[in-house]
Amino acid sequence: RKEVEQDPGPFNVPEGATVAFNCTYSNSASQSFFWYRQDCRKEPKLLMSVYSSGNEDGRFTAQLNRASQYISLLIRDSKLSDSATYLCVVIGSGNQFYFGTGTSLTVIP
């Protein structure tokens, strides 16, 4: 079983829509969780960390459910510039980064 699993999508949503991505992880001892954004043919860039209590950064909300071992990312009021691949990242007990396959989002005018 993969360390991290994501629905690859693609998600095609109109501007202004709200979209949510989920990601599950297999190791209950995982320590830290992040969402990264990757544009086509570019390196991943940190979007936000995910905290146990949930956290928000503008239009983005991240949540962690340790009991069910999943993290989520909610994007409100989608912009064209939000089109990208969103990677969930889980840091294991050995400080290793495990990446999901990424979820592709296209925001349509």
Added chain:
Amino acid sequence: GAVVSQHPSWVICKSGTSVKIECRSLDFQATTMFWYRQFPKQSLMLMATSNEGSKATYEQGVEKDKFLINHASLTLSTLTVTSAHPEDSSFYICSAGRAGRRSEQYFGPGTRLTVT
């Protein structure tokens, strides 16, 4: 934010040749750097962890004699793909973390390798 550079950004080489990719942390010292490979529409796969002044730690299935890693200083790690073959064509990305802030990784812009 921290800056990590990679060179070259794009390389095309013939089968059988060796290619060296450099990863530099420009504004911080990185005791540990990571090398990833990403095939089209797939996730980043960790190849190896590069430790300054010591041997790299390779992930299972990654040939250490084929992918040579050198981390000679706190700001530079190199990955050499030896005797490259078409199946080695991929996007290679390095990342580096600040000392004491291991949960934050800064990625280089990546190197796209095409072996003909």
